[in-house]
Amino acid sequence: MLPLIIISVLLAFTSATPCDTQGSNGELLLSLSKSLLRSLEGQGTLPNPSVHLALRLANSHNLAKESEHLNQLKNHFHNDIQNSLSNSQAVTGRLALYAMALKSSCYDLNTITFTVSGARETLLTHLKRQMEQEKEHIAFSHRPLTNYYQYSLGTLALCVNGIRVNNHVSNKLIKATQHQHFTHGDAESIDTFAMAGMALQCVKEAGSYVHNAAELNTALAQIKQKLLAARRPDGHIGNEYSTGNAVQALLAMGTPVAECAASMEAMRTDARGSKYENPMASSQILPALHQTSYLTLKTKECLDEDDTLVLEPIDPVVVLPSGTTVTVIVEVVMSSGATAQYSVDVPKDSSLLEALELLATGNVGFTFEKETSLWGPFLSAVNGELARQSDRRYWQLSSDGTALSQGISDYKIGKPQKITIKNSTY
Ligand code: B12
Numbered sequence: 001m002l003p004l005i006i007i008s009v010l011l012a013f014t015s016a017t018p019c020d021t022q023g024s025n026g027e028l029l030l031s032l033s034k035s036l037l038r039s040l041e042g043q044g045t046l047p048n049p050s051v052h053l054a055l056r057l058a059n060s061h062n063l064a065k066e067s068e069h070l071n072q073l074k075n076h077f078h079n080d081i082q083n084s085l086s087n088s089q090a091v092t093g094r095l096a097l098y099a100m101a102l103k104s105s106c107y108d109l110n111t112i113t114f115t116v117s118g119a120r121e122t123l124l125t126h127l128k129r130q131m132e133q134e135k136e137h138i139a140f141s142h143r144p145l146t147n148y149y150q151y152s153l154g155t156l157a158l159c160v161n162g163i164r165v166n167n168h169v170s171n172k173l174i175k176a177t178q179h180q181h182f183t184h185g186d187a188e189s190i191d192t193f194a195m196a197g198m199a200l201q202c203v204k205e206a207g208s209y210v211h212n213a214a215e216l217n218t219a220l221a222q223i224k225q226k227l228l229a230a231r232r233p234d235g236h237i238g239n240e241y242s243t244g245n246a247v248q249a250l251l252a253m254g255t256p257v258a259e260c261a262a263s264m265e266a267m268r269t270d271a272r273g274s275k276y277e278n279p280m281a282s283s284q285i286l287p288a289l290h291q292t293s294y295l296t297l298k299t300k301e302c303l304d305e306d307d308t309l310v311l312e313p314i315d316p317v318v319v320l321p322s323g324t325t326v327t328v329i330v331e332v333v334m335s336s337g338a339t340a341q342y343s344v345d346v347p348k349d350s351s352l353l354e355a356l357e358l359l360a361t362g363n364v365g366f367t368f369e370k371e372t373s374l375w376g377p378f379l380s381a382v383n384g385e386l387a388r389q390s391d392r393r394y395w396q397l398s399s400d401g402t403a404l405s406q407g408i409s410d411y412k413i414g415k416p417q418k419i420t421i422k423n424s425t426y
Contacts, residue, residue: 025289028268030309032276032286033058037311039279040069046080047072048374049094049101054283056104056300057292062309070105073098078112085116085126092130093150096157097374099123100294103161106302124163127154131169138172148173148182152195159202160297167211170203177219185396185403185426190230190238190246197223197249198295205298224253235266239405240275243267244285248293257291264289278410280375324348326416328355330366332382333422335393340383342366346413352397353377353408355419376409379421387423396424 036051052069055061077098084091102109102123112123131154134144144151155173158165173196176182182192200220203209209216227246230237237246244267247260257264267285276282287293325345332340344359359366369381379395380386387393397404397411398420404411 025268028271029058029286029289030060032271032282032289033060033309034311036279036282036286037062037065037309038314040065040072046372046374047077048279048283049073049077049097050283050374051279052101053097053104053294053297054286056101057287057294057296058290060306060309062311063305063307065311066105070101070107073101074112078114082114085114090130090133090145092127092134092144092146092154095123095127095130096150096153099127099157099161100153100297103157103297104300106300109161124158124161127158128163128166130154131158131166135166135169135172138176143181147192148176149189149192149195151176152192152199155199156195156202156294159199159206160295162298164206164208165203167209170200170209170216171211173200174215174219177222183426185394185424187403188230188238190227190242193223193226193230194242194245194249197227198252198293201249201252202295202298205295220253224250224255231263235262235264237263240266240270241281241284241405243270244281244288247288248284248295251288251291252293252295260288278376278406321347322349326413328413328416329418330356330359331418331420332366333420334383334385335387335423340365349412349414351409352404352411352413352419355413356408370408376407379408382421382423385423392425393423394426396420396422398422 033055036055039045039051040047047069052066052073055066055069077094081091081094081098084094099109102112109124110122113120114123114126115121116126131151134146134151134154137143137145138151152173155165155169177193177196177200180188182189182196184191197220200216200223204216204220227237227250230242230246235243237243243263247263247267250260251257267289270276271282271285271289276285324347326348327343327345330342330344332342334340342359342364344355344362346355346358350358353370356366356368360368365383367381367383368379370377371380372378379397380388382395387395397408399411399417401420
């Protein structure tokens with residue numbers, strides 16, 4: 001009898017260990033996949049290659065909806081990139097995510113082409129060219145045209161698609177790692193270290209980097225060390241939104257799953273709360289929770305796939321306004337240093353975007369503009385002043401002196417506070 005009890009207790013314990021993919025963890029993975037599938041149904045949103053990738057790297061699938069989404073990517077997302085290419089805009093990251101999304105569905109990339117100045121060339125040829133331009137820009141001005149996160153995505157996308165990455169391209173990423181050039185505003189970018197780690201690990205495994213193998217190994221060790229050192233006591237690596245990329249990178253670099261247990265648990269807790277409502281956020285943590293990474297795309301075969309993921313209809317949740325309002329002070333700091341301050345009362349738990357909209361309709365002289373991105377609306381102009389990426393400037397958001405870890409549409413105003421919107425360099 002006693003051994004039986006011990007076995008049952010052990011079984012109960014093991015099924016609750018942080019890394020199991022069964023039981024409550026399995027349910028969590030399913031519910032994350034379902035909410036990503038639901039996000040595809042949102043009206044007017046551009047299909048998102050990162051969401052496609054996450055769905056394809058998961059264990060449970062809804063093959064019909066995934067294939068429908070692939071078609072939308074091939075139309076709408078494709079056209080969006082085509083327009084940017086025709087206007088000579090750098091689209092490294094988007095091209096890379098698109099290439100990885102197609103690969104995740106085992107789609108023949110040689111059939112995907114873009115036409116610029118009358119010449120029709122494949123997606124991968126365009127990506128290679130963008131990477132050359134990025135590399136030239138680094139040589140000239142010590143930073144990529146876009147950023148090192150996208151430079152890493154580009155390297156990774158070429159590599160997982162079996163394209164030999166130019167040694168000079170990899171070398172620039174190795175050098176940037178050595179010199180710790182991965183920043184996000186005025187802080188370190190753990191997301192970028194993670195993406196660079198996956199890219200360089202892929203290059204290493206492809207055996208294509210013949211420049212200096214020792215240097216490549218040192219860069220990988222530095223990245224691993226950086227990610228491990230960025231672990232917080234609560235398990236997050238960097239912040240809530242970089243942990244998924246960081247765990248993916250650690251796993252890709254051969255770290256045993258058990259070493260990531262605390263970070264996995266932190267992500268699961270976040271996922272059960274409402275931290276990952278933004279589909280882009282869930283898309284970056286889902287592969288990590290499946291104990292996999294973008295690197296596995298290299299060997300992805302789309303055979304005998306599960307097709308059991310079904311979306312049950314959900315009853316719309318009606319949130320009644322609580323009637324409570326909170327006062328938000330909005331301070332705007334222009335590039336000249338001039339400041340302006342406004343006050344607005346908003347219903348509790350309004351988004352910052354709703355607060356700004358209310359302020360803008362109040363005839364107090366406050367105006368703003370936003371641009372769409374995969375993460376949602378990006379604040380681009382305030383009081384008529386643009387913070388342009390071409391000038392390496394952006395409107396930095398903070399609350400009571402602490403930088404926000406979410407953007408204007410996700411950040412919720414739960415209590416009275418002072419929001420500062422500052423034209424900053426990065
Ligand atoms: C590079 C980068 C930046 C650069 C972008 C400019 C550039 N050319 O380099 C700068 C420094 C300007 C920046 C600013 C901010 N960022 Co940022 N950024 C990134 C990073 C590292 C890569 C983005 C990227 O190139 N993606 C690849 C391309 C293909 O996707 P894309 O959608 O086309 O990319 C554009 C958007 O992502 C946009 N963007 C960048 N950051 C953010 C943040 C938000 C909320 C939105 C809506 C858009 C946006 O700029 C990209 C380039 O054009 C990501 C990391 C990650 N995991 O994604 C963080 C990340 C997206 N940023 C983040 C945050 C919080 C911010 C800020 C809100 C910080 C702040 N307190 O002010 C601001 C945005 C404020 C605003 N004006 O709306 C968070 C978002 C988390 C969340 N839940 O929303 C991330 C995930 C980092 C993190 N782990 O915390 N960012």
